[in-house]
Amino acid sequence: MGNRRTRRPAPRPPEGTPAPAELARGARAVLAAAARVARWADAALRPGPGGTGATPDGKGTLSDATAERAAAELGLTPAQVRADWDTARLSGLIEVHGDSARPGWRLRVWDRDDTAVLRGWVALFDAWSLAHPAPDDLAPAAVAETVEAMPQVLSLLQLSAGPVPVPQLLDLLDQRVTELRTERCEIADGPEPETPAEAPRDAPLPALLDWALHGLAAVGALTCAEGQATLTPLGSWAVWVKLEQICVAAQSPAGHFEQSAEDMLRGCARLRPNAARAEYRAWLAARPVGSAVTDLLTAARGEDALLRGLAFEALRVVGAPAEPDVRAVVEESSLRPYALLWLAEQEGADPEDVHLVLTREESTWLWVDTAAAVADHGEADLLVRHLESAVQPTVPALLDEVRRVGHPRTVQVLVALAAAHPDPALAKAVRRAAFQVHTGGE
Template sequence: PGLVAEIVAAIPQLLSVMQLSDGPVTAAGLIDLLRQRITELRAERPTATADDIPPGPATIEQGELGELVRLLGWALDALAEVGALTLHARSRHPEHAKLTDLGAWAVWTKLEQICIAAQSPAGNIEQSAVAMLRGCAVLTPGPARAEYRAWLAARPTGPAVTELLEAARGEDALIRGLAFDALRAVGAPALAAVRAAADEPVLRPYALLWLADHEGGDPRDHTDTSAGVLTRAEATWLWVDTASAAHENGAERLLLDHLDSAPQPTVAELVDEIRDCGHPRTVQVLLALAAAHPDPAITKRVRRAAFQVHTGGA
């Protein structure tokens, strides 16, 4: 079992060499490469302690060579069966192997993913989605997108999308917005999951905007049309959520600028509709807005609304 695991771990490097060689590689060459790689893997193992199982030999011993050749043949046969390489044999013994176009494409794609992951500007590729997104909060859009791509390249797409959506379900509105920004870097593979997320009230406005952006439109331009757009109530909830993100992350000064993006034409209408939007951070947003607004009359109205939401009054 140990040798099988070592061969499985070594095969990607063999395929990379085959891709770079751009031609047939002899069976003898593959065996030699495999022996070298397994020796490297064994050298990288941590030193065994007294309680550990004693380590195996550091190099391929003569007695293992026959099994190594047999297992290499098994691996090459499996790759040939799925169309990744072609085997040329003589008397049922492989003479040389060559990657097919499909195999070369697969290796190149994996190498590209590794290169993207290695370019992580903030070094968050091994972090959870929440930790990665929190690290991206201090980056400008360009480096943040590079970080998203690096993080995504380091893990399977399906689980990555699931983890990003789970992060978006949390209480932090900033993380919610950043999670959907990261999902834009995923693109079409995230489509089904985002469509399903549109059924969740907390994610619905973000999901609808993501879907519209993916399909080449903006639902905020079509608020009177049917499904797939933001209603005024959804737009109000989203406004409160993004205002909450600014408030919770010390950017109260942005709240006044944020008023320009409100779906209501006046602050009075905004305040009236915010009271009924059902967002859990409504009171905090109203109080922050009251503290930031320079107009005493509006400040008084906003504080009154915050008190009414807090007490459940009309």
């Protein structure tokens, strides 16, 4: 009984929160200029924005010639084009792959998928400090502290449900920065300063707050006027979403959100799909997306095929933010079939046709890998039923192709299948195939 977790109710959306369709209209308005540049690049640059228009810096930065061309054709300045291009990258309208950039999947569904639009705006909201860089005269350490403290400032704005005077926000920022420094043991030994403003690493907090508020205003999260700041409907909704994520993490149904990726996936192995997805969401909400995706892919590279499949199920919950990392592992043989299927789903392939992205050899490799997971963790009858999912029309054809595909678990899978299958003749053929793979014979 002592291990029972106290479940906290998720925060309710603020009263008067617009419907998703209305929020999406607001997000489209904020990102209209970025979408315009992304569409121009899609139409004007072939085979894609990165093919002829980006510099080889690994960031998808526009070349000078392309920025000038876009400015001339769109009636903008090159600086405006670059700013809109950067916004398009941060919101997923443009995706960077190595030294190239191309239209993102969100651009393809921009006019019909409100969820995709809102997720794109939230990605920009999360990256507000990149979209609106701090002035050079502000110390990087102070800027980083401000970025880390702004969630508390935004929470105050959200709870206030109206304008908040800037001096009140400045007091809160001052308190939070002091807390952060104390937590990091960065306040010097000796007598404590009478006020936080006397701390040895003092920074111009008014200038920092002014930069942060204008940065958040630039992405459409709030408005600043007459010495006050007010969250926009989009900003209020986004802060509520972040609070909800924290509550989801705090009430992880099975309690796996504090574990490593591998342990979390193992803990989800026996859960029903909906319960497992709830665990994935809780686990993801408790850590940065980038490191979470890295940890999931690391778990997928291990020897346990079950974890490989579960890792990609968790990556489906991550969605579009995981796309660059998943695309980067396509050439890894153990992950390739999973990555190709994941990418096809993200790009909107019909669920009934998604398997068509795999070659016959890749499908066979995936069949063996899945069979290995079943053999290690499932019941014998599940392994027998797994035969029905093979792309080959007959068992002899399956065995022939399985022998050639080179999966490291082929022998173990065939031995387990032979032991489980009730048909003596078929079991004998499978054992023979296992022996031939083991000895390298024909």
